Amino acid sequence: MKKNKILEEILNEVDKHPEIMSRREALKYLTMSPLAASVLAGATVGATTASAASSSAKGKIVIVGGGLAGMSTAALIRNTASNLEVTVIEPDPTSVSYQPGQTLVAAGVWDKKDIIYNRDDFVPSGVKLIKGAVTAFDPDNNKVVVDGKEEVSYDHMIVATGLVLNYGGIKGLEGVITSSGADNAVVKQKIGKNGAYSIYFRDGAEDTWKGIQELVAKAKAHTGAEKLQALYTMPATAIKCGGAPMKIMYLTHAHLEKAGVANKVELTFNTAGGALFGIKEYADAITKQFEKRGFKWNFGYNLTEIDTDGKVATFTKTWKEKGEYDEDLEEYAMVTKSQAFPFKYDFIHVTPPMGAPEVVAKSAVGSMQGWVPVEKETLQHATYKNVWSLGDVAALPMGKTGGSARKEYHVVVQNLVAAIEGKALSAKFGGYTVCPLITSLGTVMLAEFDWSKKPTPSFPLDPTQERWIWWLLKVYALKPMTMYGMLSGRA
Template sequence: MSKTELDKALGLVDQEIKKSGISRRDAFKLAGLGSATFLMGDTQAQAATTANASEAKGKILIIGGGLAGISTAARLSNTLSNPDITIIEPNPKSVSYQPGNTLIGAGIYEKSDVMYDTKDYVPSGTKLIKDKAVEFNPKNNSVTLESGKEITYDFLIVAAGLKLDFGRIKGLESVGEAYSLGDAKKITDAFGNSGVCSIYNTDSAVATWTAMQKFIEQAKSGQKVKGIFTHPNSSIKCGGAPKKIMYLANSRLEEAGVRDNAELTFYPNGGKMFGVPEYHDAIVKQFEQRGMKWNYNHNLTGVDLDKKIATFDKHWEEKGEYDEDIEEYDIVKKHLDVEVAFDFMHITPPMKAPDEIGNSPIGSRKGWIPVDKETLQHVKFDNIFAIGDIAAVPMGKTGGSVRKQYKVLVDNLVAAMEGKELKAKYAGYTVCPLITDIGKVMLAEFNWTKKPTPSFPLDPTQERYIWWLMKVYLLKPMTMHGMLSGKA
């Protein structure tokens, strides 16, 4: 795409900032950003385009043409003097802006705001095959496609994302597995008018806004209503999203003047709001200020759509028998089924790697692609790399993580092609623009140290309007114009 969308976004930011009586430059200065060009990563973009191109040669095959796959292909095209790159991707809309689903679910974005054609972002000279990889033979450096065609490679990059495993929840067996993009008919048909929804598929995010409006209307009628929000016992993409949609539901109820008629409760499988203590503490305070409730250690195991009852596995640990030899008590895990009635429920489904990849020779016992967490190189096969949601790295299944990962991967892949040591290291950087209100965002940045790693000289635990402007107006064009060109 051209820079038009970015210019339009900056214009919208100007309009919003001017309502506060200050200029864009002053607003960014106040936020510690310095300038809009810093936000766009122009320094990195220039470095990428002026670096000496590598003469390394090799047939590169990329599985997955989403944000991670296309960004990596673009950067490789910018880095190699004679690139030979093929992307396997069945979905012609694979590069849609998925972080916008949360905003769709709250009526801030529309579906058309996040949808793009993959072909418009494929780097010049890169071959795109509309097909699906179903078999992997790493010993022969080959992949078999659903069409039956076999493709060989010198180097393989797996960027296939993950699947939504709704079928693991009793009562949603008819939904089975789904992707974040693509037909959501099984999801929306199953949910019907039950008040159950999920932003984790783009079409079901549209249905989420419909369900949320009905929920608000119930509250307006004077009913005392209950909204519940889940977080499963598996790794998920965008770990903050289950809370974001809850915050936005709270905002819409406040906006309608009926917040007092609604009880909102978060049911996470874990025992914390956030893995980084500083952000955990901040979120707990935000929940308390908004009168939102939570119950830790609850994993959604079933839902009765007709009766509007959710079943959770409440789990906890207790002391068992005392072991005199090691002078310690056994730890016994306890479980209790808990039924919770609801009027509105947002489900974050369990997530997994696609079976054809996770169960293949390049997968692992847990399904994810096992890679060195710093170099992103496969632990068994030196000519295979993985990136994004499907890579088995701690934390970080976000677009912000990919923005750091794909540069590391390209540097290391080129080094491997040149027979050199892999020196680039991914430090686990993850960013989560945690929407806490309509008009407020807490920009949670961190890495494997599990400490805040803010890019800007501001208290990262504070909710700020400037981050809302960045989230709603700037991150999308930054992603589509910057990352997908391999320059940001």
Template sequence: MAFKQLSSSLSVSPQLSAADVEAAARQGYRAIIDNRPDREETDQISADQMEALAQAQGMGFAYVPAAPGKIGDEEIAGMVSALSRLEGPVLAYCRTGTRSATLWALSQAGQQSADQILESTAAAGYDLSPLRPRLEVASIAPQTPSDGRADVVIVGGGSAGLATAASLLERDRALDIIVIEPRDQHFYQPGWTMVGGGVFDVADTYRPEAKVMPTGVRWIKGAVATFEPQRDQLTLEDGSVIGYRTLVVAPGIALDWDAIDGLGETLGRNGVTSNYSFATAPYTWELVQNLREGTALFTQPPMPIKCAGAPQKAMYLSCDHWRRSGVLGNIDVAFHNAGAVLFGVKEFVPPLMSYVERYGVDLNFESTLIAVDGAARQATFRSKAGEITKPFDMIHVTPPQKAPVFLAQSLLANEAGYVDVDQTTLQHVRHSNVFGLGDGGSTPNAKTMAAARKQAPVVAENLLGFLAGKAPSALYDGYGSCPLTVERGKILLAEFGYGGKLLPSFPSWIIEGTKPQRLSWLLKSEALPWIYWNGMLKGREWMAQPQHRAAA
């Protein structure tokens, strides 16, 4: 059978036979995507059978079923996920190849023009011109960067940036707001721990950036090169200059995969995974399910990192699955933490230690991962005693993290590279018309989604106060939340603020934060994702209204 090439990394085909799979392997294809739901026809090769055929040829496999005429966001996100984690070139198939071509086309929307996409599919023999409206229109189209000025410029279209934009618009719809964000995709990153534990589908943690951009803002799809706060302007990488009356800096934190020698070359294969990546979180669950005996290592780098509890969450969910499967006793589990304590707030350490003991985890403090040799299945750590190399069958890596370079090298940064703001008002300490929040901020709180949810209304109120000539009155108390998934079905809901002060959102008779509970699990697995997409990103500040400075 002749396979039809859509791009350098993907071809499509009608239904494959066993002989076709062998031919694809000979032609150099490294993976297969099955886009056909099982049992469409009685003699159809099932997804399980196709996966076995692919594996027999040393090929990767993904099952992304799509019913004819019913391709929605979930199917598109599944295709994006499969293409991001499979080694190419990839061969996708359905009954005729049309659905596979359609999924590819929709997965490219926003990355290529509609004309480019449709030319590629037409050249392969698929007329997908009816898709043009979907390829051309997402709820908001990015603007071409150009010299301009706005009331508010927000750097970063992630959680903190979009929540701030939405909160501002809820207070003043007349504001002219620009959001600068280079990515086409928006991720609900707290969900990746659940993906790695087999609870969430990775497709549910993604939406196109255009669909979550608040209505009424101008989106510039670009990246910042430099800040010039003395001139109230910034410059994009393409040379465009954007001026502002006020600036909100929310670029997030950069994952420094290259800081660990050899990690980049082996991440996503050879038993090396991380829930800190959309592409590899599903691989975590794959490894956990397949591991029946051997050694599993989990790592945590030096602070600061986003969601300091996430390295442990991956370990606890993995151990709980192995316990339920009856194989935990065959697996040596070790946690290597660059820090000196299990968790930074002492009240939560005893309940966490009870799970460490239950799962038989070997704790290694002040032990920092510095190198990974995936082919040899070895990891090297640096500790006070020197360097030590350990074998592994699976290793979950949390990458070191740092401020984005364009921020760290700017006049807005503190010595550590983060936007230098007052920890209560979130106003810049030297430039009064600049505010910062989220993981890129200098505030000494836990870098969590919950922190950004509380910070956004504070920035919104204080920014509007600045525009009105008033002193900042809204205050941030350092609130952060870390729902620690200690087992499937139970979570330790750690909520705290500056100085480790406990800041529970609920009375203890509803949720006792120092005890693992089922209700906390339901909050994490059911309520919080819905609140994120339908509340936080839309300016609805449920249980997030800011505190205020007492009147003089």
């Protein structure tokens, strides 16, 4: 994929929203701005070295999962060592659909059809696709079982299944969604109507836009003294795209403000964590943004139950207190305390608990926590040295974002080829994570960081500031870069 094709795809995105920016304006910016030029270059520069590209490594590689991480890895392997036999196992016919766009669908900026892509259109040349699901892992014998019957053997395996959305982990809800486009009929019995919404699956994102419009209409008609209540939740588990629950809150507020009724709705962010963001500099900036907009927030509040008919969400707050004094240890025992707090709502965005698929979590390649345990820099399995993992399912301290996967898949391929060739694993994942935190209809704070837990901006701009330029990146550039750069193994 040449740069001019990437540019054309970006301009195609611009054409869909002429009310925001014209093609001429975008082209002028994209061709004249050094910053935009560097973004485009980053989408097309090849990542393999001359020696890696000429690798004659041979063997059978099985990739479990054909989403963004898995299919990009397959493409890069083919670009790097064409003698390797690569098989991708993926049951979802739309597995490569652009999940980061679900926030924009929920905000009414995109339609659902704008983010749906067919898996079969992105299978790299020379890669075998098995349209099924792995139902058993047998790493001791280097094989997996597909759909309970077909055995597939390998020399090396890459686990890139993604995670599952466990709505049933909240009392009052039912169902688990295995992928963004999977059957969600059970979940939609309660989510996507009557004030309760969630952007984490495609249908849910589309319903959320309807819910925001309903909230705006309700606010316009509201004449009571008390404000309407909008709640946004963050669970106690790791989640994909950790900024998404805040993004949809910012976007709800933007639509309320646009309609002139922001003063009629109180927006509250309840998080099971102890901070608004894991990196202090970004947490401080978000706190100021919250204060400016009049948002409320509570730490240590985990959504544990919801009554969608009565519109009451119950959060459990947990903390520790001093217990009895231990004379032998000369210290106080710490006792865990908890209390339930009910919140009435008119609108709620539910972020469900998330985890590895059960078939992974309960297998030998999983762990006590469910995720696939890997060495955090090489991404090699902690026990099975011919197993690798990346993306949302990998047990990494941070990095469940598409931007992280963009770094991870280069590390996996380089180290996998090195392992086959009997060389040292020299590629290291530095923990790079990026969160384009949408703060309004037109501004984004581009939060980038790594293992250091400090901001690591790619550009010489204050990363804690909300900027229009990052909106341009988020809405117009990232999808073409992903679909035609990363999924071809070139970004």
